[in-house]
Amino acid sequence: MVKRRPGAAEKRRLSTAAITATVSSWEDDPGSGVRVTRPVPNLAAKPLAFAFPKPAPPAGMYQPGTPDFRYWTAAEALRRGADFWAKRVPLSRWEVGQVLKVILDEGVDLNAYYDRKALNFFHGPSPSGTVYSGESPDIVCHEMGHAVLDSFKPQLWAAASHEAAAFHESFADMSAILSAVQLPSVRNAILTDTGGHLYRSSRLSRLAEQLGAAIRAQQPDAVDPDCLRNAVNSFTYLNPVNLPQSAPASQLSSEPHSFSRVFTGAFFESLAGMVAATAANENTPTENELASVANDLAGIVVAGIKAAPVVSNWYAEVAAAMVKAAAAVKAAYVPVLKATFVRRSILSMHAASATETLQKSVAAARRTASEPLASVALTASQYGLDKPLLVQTPSQSRAFLATSAAPDASPIEPDSAVTAARAFVDDLFRQGRVDYNQVGRPEARLEQGRRLRTHRLVEESGAIRLERLLFDCGLCRR
Numbered sequence: 199m200v201k202r203r204p205g206a207a208e209k210r211r212l213s214t215a216a217i218t219a220t221v222s223s224w225e226d227d228p229g230s231g232v233r234v235t236r237p238v239p240n241l242a243a244k245p246l247a248f249a250f251p252k253p254a255p256p257a258g259m260y261q262p263g264t265p266d267f268r269y270w271t272a273a274e275a276l277r278r279g280a281d282f283w284a285k286r287v288p289l290s291r292w293e294v295g296q297v298l299k300v301i302l303d304e305g306v307d308l309n310a311y312y313d314r315k316a317l318n319f320f321h322g323p324s325p326s327g328t329v330y331s332g333e334s335p336d337i338v339c340h341e342m343g344h345a346v347l348d349s350f351k352p353q354l355w356a357a358a359s360h361e362a363a364a365f366h367e368s369f370a371d372m373s374a375i376l377s378a379v380q381l382p383s384v385r386n387a388i389l390t391d392t393g394g395h396l397y398r399s400s401r402l403s404r405l406a407e408q409l410g411a412a413i414r415a416q417q418p419d420a421v422d423p424d425c426l427r428n429a430v431n432s433f434t435y436l437n438p439v440n441l442p443q444s445a446p447a448s449q450l451s452s453e454p455h456s457f458s459r460v461f462t463g464a465f466f467e468s469l470a471g472m473v474a475a476t477a478a479n480e481n482t483p484t485e486n487e488l489a490s491v492a493n494d495l496a497g498i499v500v501a502g503i504k505a506a507p508v509v510s511n512w513y514a515e516v517a518a519a520m521v522k523a524a525a526a527v528k529a530a531y532v533p534v535l536k537a538t539f540v541r542r543s544i545l546s547m548h549a550a551s552a553t554e555t556l557q558k559s560v561a562a563a564r565r566t567a568s569e570p571l572a573s574v575a576l577t578a579s580q581y582g583l584d585k586p587l588l589v590q591t592p593s594q595s596r597a598f599l600a601t602s603a604a605p606d607a608s609p610i611e612p613d614s615a616v617t618a619a620r621a622f623v624d625d626l627f628r629q630g631r632v633d634y635n636q637v638g639r640p641e642a643r644l645e646q647g648r649r650l651r652t653h654r655l656v657e658e659s660g661a662i663r664l665e666r667l668l669f670d671c672g673l674c675r676r
């Protein structure tokens with residue numbers, strides 16, 4: 199029998215590790231630098247399969263800093279997160295089909311995005327060397343979160359609404375947090391690090407430490423001081439229509455990543471509160487208790503999203519539907535969620551106290567879910583366009599009026615769908631996020647440098663349509 203000589207790739211693997219059915223990857227982010235050994239993930243596993251770049255390096259225990267380690271870190275994190283959501287939503291396919299493409303390194307940029315074709319990752323400079331956004335489990339599970347939400351609430355994709363866009367970012371951050379919680383080693387470490395008090399800054403609350411450091415080096419006020427975004431924060435709801443379009447990370451703006459932190463903060467605070475309210479010993483919750491509450495909360499978030507109509511005050515509608523959904527899971531969760539949403543002003547006290555009356559038939563919920571968003575023609579001369587601009591507005595019908603609260607605690611009357619859409623579109627143009635796509639006279643356009651465009655214009659007979667291209671997740675203003 200002739201012995202086969204190992205090829206180069208195989209030699210590399212054999213030199214770094216014995217042949218195993220495991221891979222080595224980061225637990226949550228290269229910035230926190232904690233490694234974990236995991237079973238080899240099956241990327242083709244259904245229902246939520248992935249297509250990774252070919253050829254795949256042989257599975258093995260690679261060293262950080264190598265392309266093979268990055269490949270398996272991304273694969274392990276995405277498989278873990280997708281398996282969690284596939285069961286929890288539940289999902290039988292992606293919005294894009296049976297298989298979601300993953301492009302691990304598309305070139306130089308401190309960024310990542312989901313564009314209804316693939317999850318896209320990049321590499322870029324940082325003070326500590328080159329960073330790869332696809333190497334961070336936090337970031338890959340954030341991008342996958344966009345794809346998951348798009349697969350069960352596709353109306354949010356095109357809705358011209360600050361709250362819908364910001365919620366997409368928030369859900370993506372929740373996806374990163376909940377995917378990390380699936381690792382027992384993370385649960386144990388976080389409970390130890392926080393002394394059992396989960397609402398404290400920790401590796402779990404800090405998203406994407408490494409990419410955050412790289413962006414901070416270029417734009418010091420674009421991200422939090424210790425990560426990209428921290429789920430432990432004290433932001434409270436303000437109507438995004440009245441907020442500045444952009445602000446330093448220490449303040450709230452209507453920019454989707456900035457505004458997402460209001461809901462993510464409420465989510466993380468709820469997680470901590472629900473663990474404390476249900477643990478056998480509230481001062482020393484166990485990792486099993488944390489896993490079980492995180493699983494319940496994920497289900498409550500999903501139920502809230504499914505039940506809520508896509509309207510201008512989407513945050514309040516989701517929050518009210520979550521409180522309602524929690525009652526069917528565990529009574530002890532209800533006051534925690536109500537108190538958190540009220541403290542964050544996402545729900546007014548009036549709305550929180552009225553959630554018991556939120557009776558909505560299954561048939562009505564289904565009707566809302568499939569109700570298309572109304573297209574409205576906005577005058578667009580201020581954007582340099584000589585025809586009206588058609589946009590999809592957050593216009594589904596409400597079965598229940600949930601309200602957020604103003605700073606003086608009074609309920610905020612929701613804006614009309616058209617007012618919300620106009621404010622959102624104004625910000626897109628002011629921020630240079632629209633690709634004019636040859637539409638309109640060049641000298642009339644508002645175009646800014648090479649900034650990644652999230653939307654584009656498409657000319658139709660007698661009008662111009664605004665179309666979403668992607669959810670952009672970096673914060674660099676090139």
Ligand SMILES: [Zn+2]
Pocket residue numbers: 340341344366367370669670671
């Ligand atoms: Zn994002």
